[in-house]
Amino acid sequence: MAYKTPADLRYAKTHEWVRQEGEEVVIGITDYAQHALGDVVYIELPAVGSTITAGESFGIVESVKASSDLYAPVSGEVVAVNTALESDQAPINSDPYGAGWMLRVRPSGESVELLDAEEYAAFVAEIEH
Amino acid sequence: MLKRTPLYNAHIAMGARMVEFGGWEMPVQYRGIIEEHHAVRNRAGLFDISHMGRFMVRGPQAEHFLQRMVTCDVHAIPLGQASYGLLCRPDGGIIDDVFLYHLPDEFMVVVNAANRAKDWDWFQQHIDGFEVEIEDRSDRWAMLALQGPQAEHLLAGAEDSTTADIGSLPFHGVAMTTIFGQNALIARTGYTGEDGFEIFFEATHAERFWYGLLALGGNAVQACGLGARDSLRFEACLALYGHEIDETTNPYEARLGWVVKLDKGDFIGREALQAIKQTGVSRRLIGFEMVGKGIARAGYQVQRLNGEPVGFVTSGMPSPTLGRPLGMAYVPTDLSSEGSEFDIIVRERPVRARVVKMPFYKPRYKR
Structure with missing residues (x-):
């Protein structure tokens, strides 16, 4: 199964993506992650102004089948939250790299190991084998 | 493999x-x-x-043999009809839930995929003395x-x-x-x-x-x-083996007392089940809705409002038809009536839940 892995993003092994936009980064979950989860029906995200810590849970997504943690790829302060997802989670599945974005963060420096698109695609292929 | x-x-x-x-x-x-x-x-x-198991049971004593193995009344299943039944241990614990189909000259028993080998062995262990042949047609x-x-x-x-x-x-x-x-x-x-x-x-x-x-x-x-x-x-609140029922649960606490026909004659588990029915159960399977925010999943702990752990969730998910998170859990009988409240530990935090009527969705069978 081929999953979208845009070349301009970096990826955590916990299946979140990071897009650098100036001083800030945008965070969401990958196409592979949304596919593995199935239809997301509920999401909990942190508030604007809170801080997230690289490698630690910053929220949860729930599908019919499972509840999954969202892990912070970077540490930093949350400057924006995609609150539209609280009432309609469909974009997480239909447009995970676009309208399904979750947080905008001002990074403080620390991050987990981040893969480029090619490395991440290979990582996913290995999980799926 | x-x-x-x-x-x-x-x-x-x-x-x-x-x-x-x-x-x-x-x-x-x-x-x-x-x-x-x-x-x-x-x-x-x-x-x-x-993936489900299909066992064909035939021979002059097929009905007699099954009558001893399951809790429902096999004699009361007319030719061309099927019935839900339970295989129980001598202590009343549920080995499997099955469907029995009364066919011309034989019965077909449909068992859960994960229990195929276990049920087959259970049947073989009790077949001595019965003029019965069992074929695995799975x-x-x-x-x-x-x-x-x-x-x-x-x-x-x-x-x-x-x-x-x-x-x-x-x-x-x-x-x-x-x-x-x-x-x-x-x-x-x-x-x-x-x-x-x-x-x-x-x-x-x-x-x-x-x-x-x-x-x-x-x-x-x-x-x-x-x-x-x-x-x-x-x-529809239909039990799933390994969740609502297993060898540590008995039919009465699982709200499956209607599948146990104590007066049909002897069967494996009858004595224990009669005793359980007489004394009453200490816990009961209930349906609940979330009062607080969160979704309870299988295995999550149930506690009284004072924090005492008293049970566990057997199944839980956001119901696609009703559009909200629901679940089933085993709780002490004093917490089992509609409207009773307790907490469920969702991601290390107690979240309030309330007992609601089962089933969540009323089946639309054609009778």
Whole structure:
């Protein structure tokens, strides 16, 4: 199964993506992650102004089948939250790299190991084998 | 090595997401659990359930033998009818929940996939002294479930003889018929809370039946995976072995007392079950809704409002039909009446939940 892995993003092994936009980064979950989860029906995200810590849970997504943690790829302060997802989670599945974005963060420096698109695609292929 | 049904290649070809279930590699979804769920509630869905076990029990004492093995009254199942039953241990713990189909000259017992070997051994251990032969037909026959309000109408279009009239088959009725030119056994049984059928036939015809049934009504039938099977049975509050019932639970606390016929004569577990019924149960399976924010999942702890741990969640999910998180749990009897409140530990925090009526979704069987 081929999953979208845009070349301009970096990826955590916990299946979140990071897009650098100036001083800030945008965070969401990958196409592979949304596919593995199935239809997301509920999401909990942190508030604007809170801080997230690289490698630690910053929220949860729930599908019919499972509840999954969202892990912070970077540490930093949350400057924006995609609150539209609280009432309609469909974009997480239909447009995970676009309208399904979750947080905008001002990074403080620390991050987990981040893969480029090619490395991440290979990582996913290995999980799926 | 995981086992595969005769439809494994068809599932892969259709892009199903495959998962492990009870030692089997099975499709969990094709287009999405929610879409498949609604297809069954509103139209019709098709499930490959060939992973379930199918044992044929025959011989002069077939009924007599089964009467000793299961809790329901096998003598009361007329020819051409099916009945739900339980296999219990001598202490009343549930070994498996099964469906018994009374066929001409034999009974077919359909058992859970994960319990196939265990049930087979259990039958063999108790067969001595009975003039009975048991044949495992699980691999030779495939099994599909066509479920939903349009199932009857659609399946009638596939039936090409007058040997059985699907429309006149009663609830839990079973009959031989001819579908797509092949012999098939059809039963008005299922596990979704909707009207529907389970279809048994030679495994060599599996793809013919699978693609043929999906094409009915101009491709009106949705292929459904185990994900939707679980969410559908959950809303109808049908027990799932390993969740609501297992060897540590007894039928009375699982609200399956109606399946236990204490006055039918002796059977394995009868004495213990009679005692449990007399003394009463200390805990009970209940349905709950979340008062606080969160979704309870299987295994989450239940505690009293004072923090005392008293039970656990057996199944929990956001209900696709009702649009909110619901669950089932074992709680002490004093917490089991409608409106009782307790906390469930969701991600290390207590979240308030309240007992509601079961089933969450009232089954729409055709009787």
